[in-house]
Amino acid sequence: MKHRLNATWHRSLIAGSALALIALGTLAQAAEVVNLGALRFTSHAAGYIAYEKGYFRDQGIDLKFKFFQAAQPVAVAIASGDVDFGVTALTGGFFNLAGKGALQVIGGVWHEEKGMNGSAILVSNKAFDAGFKTVDQFPGKSIGITQLGSSFHYMAGQIAEANGFDFKEIKLKPLQKVGAIIGALKSGQVDSFIIAPHIAKGLVNAGAAKQIGWLYDYAPYQVTTVFTSTKNTKEKSDLVGRFMKAYGRGVADFRRVMLDQDKDPAATEAMTKLIHKYVYASRPYAKAAPSIKSGAINLNAGNALDVGDVDKQLKWFQAQKLVSSGFSVRDIVDLSYVQAYNIPN
């Protein structure tokens, strides 16, 4: 009896493994391996959601994350063909690479919009006490940025432009790393800093800095975009389309849950847990959750792209002589995958 049962179990095991093997085989055949260059920020959550929920698999994409410490290397890795897709802010370096014909912007991700959670304008306690309490007092003050040509540099430029004063009157302090800027802000060595909400809220709540405004008060801003290599848009257009569909579903889930966190607390909790696998993974969940939740920023619905703002950014970098002037926005965006709006003439 025992022997017979064993035999039956054995037989079914063989059959089961065979089935599993066949299933794996077909999947492996169908699913195309695609690398997504990712940073461990909440603004990248849509990709993590789409992956965890199997949206990429549904499109026959075997997605692999390649994690980076900074935005710049993502663009380089795509230009060199090591990574297929990336989501980062538009920077001088990005535009220069794209201008050489290596990269194409194919969709929008994070978009600063009035009233939506977004980047905050912080001033150091020292500067605040000395009277730096409104944005129009920026002339003569210093601002911490990572590097010249970074999105931080651009944001400082936008504030100068929107308030109608000479950009040269703001003292730029390139400090390479966000951590270094935070340190300099806390100790009062720089007067101000414009930073994403999850960091800004932490600093303000801890009393380490004061918020004097929102970036969105001065301009709508297409902060990050999805991009890929020009080679992919030309030779694997179908794959790019499927990738964007999957990514778009992740964006939709994120918007539904994270942009209205009180509506369904259980769903918010579940999604925060999912994101925590990738963001602040080294911190305990209880500590990470508030940062993740407060870092929920506005993602473009359907990855729609604010082409007009991309054009504005490019022109600003070109005017600053940080980007070569030999190309325009048309050369670096491919609008065949998502809805585009605010299209310049």
Added chain:
Amino acid sequence: MNLQMQNIGHSYEDLQVLDGIDLHIDEGQIVCIVGPSGCGKSTLLRLIGGLEVADSGTVLMDGEPPESCLNPLTYVFQDFALLPWRTVEKNISLVLEDHPLSPAARATIIDDVLRRTHLSEFKDVFPRQLSGGMKQRVAIARALAVKPAVMLMDEPLSALDSQTRELLMEDLVDLWGRERFTAVYVTHNLSEAVRLGHRIVVLSRRPGRICEVVDIDTPLDQRDTANPELAQKVKILWQLLHDEARAADRELANV
């Protein structure tokens, strides 16, 4: 000024190198110290000049050095010890710079000793440009510059080839003839000792004790190599040293 050594003994850690040395150095004499290698000749010289302190016994200075003397006990080293970054003139100047002398007085002394050692034309030359013999002449000139009461010469000719050695010995004999300097002259070369020493002190192998003192009365300027009396002295000295040298040769270095 005379020097008196009283019962000098010295050891390095457990190794005794000198034992019960009693010796007088009389003014105007060259005393040669010979002995097998490792017998403590050079140590004795360092003790005499105060570069090391003896474990037991004392070295006494008997009488005042002459008033013009700047450095009563002055060494001449085997390896010359010239500063390679100073010219001949500046090397001599070095030992005068710490004394309260006017630049003119210093220059006079330098010119004088260079002339006496026949080096005047090499004044501005760096040591590397000189032969070994010339370097030692510079070192001797430097020693003369401080007008020593006693010259302590530590195998001054050992680093030179035999022809140069001959020439330098002639110079030293000449110099003594003119200046009657006092010297303690350490060497392992017997014919050197016999050429230059008024008195030759033979040390035993380690620990060094005085085993014989030989006086040679022949005036220095009459001691040429053909002199049978001197050859006899060398032979006697060699007999004294032979067994000691053989035994010393078979000893393990530093055990």
Added chain:
Amino acid sequence: MSEQPPSPASPPRPTPHPVPFRGGGFNPRPLGIVGPLVFVGLIGLWELGSQTGVIGALFLPAPSEAFAALNELFQSGFLWKHLSASLQRLAMGWSLGSLAGVLVGLSIGLFSLARAGLVPVVSALFPIPKIALLPLFIIWFGIGEGSKVATLFFGSFFPTVIATYGGVDAVDRGLIRMGQSFNLSWLSIVRKIVLPGALPAILSGCRISASIAIILLVAAEMIGAEFGVGAYILLAGNLMAMDQLIAGVVLLSSMGLIVAFLIGKAERRLLRWRR
């Protein structure tokens, strides 16, 4: 023929011939022209590769583009701004670091207490990459010139300390003994015997510390620097402007060459006695 036994009579005498020469080779000769020629050749190949498209513009800019970037920098007048900013930092950081290094190295070489106390500290701190300490320097010295000069200072301080006390240790004890035997004062022995004796080692230490200072320039100018060759290179990297990057690297390496040349000149002058 080989089967034949050798003739018992005297073998035939070979005709006299000269001794063959065997002493050739292993004797490098200076071939002054070859170095520059290789250099020019490599750049020529590189330019050719870029012109024909074998080397993609994305991967490496042509030398002519880098030269154009350099020229543009020169024309705009920013070259002097960058150079003077960097040279000021180098001069301050390196000279203070070397001076302090020589003093500390000398005291280690001369005093047993300093040696016992400082050598372990120096050995422990020397291998720390100064870049890793940059955040600390920012807190201590601020984001102005202080932290930049401090980075260069510490970068050049430690190798100079080690070179100096090594040099002092290597001074011939016989010379020091000679000085003592002539009753030279302690200060005279240090000034006239120990220091000149250690000078060759100190100067080669300077060579190394100057190179380290130039290497650290880029790191030092990461923090809050608007001008400076390092800041220029960093910006070029951020902007993916490879022509400017290469131009900046050329600037750095010419600074290195000039410093090496100056130290070589100082060596020839100060160590004239060695030749």
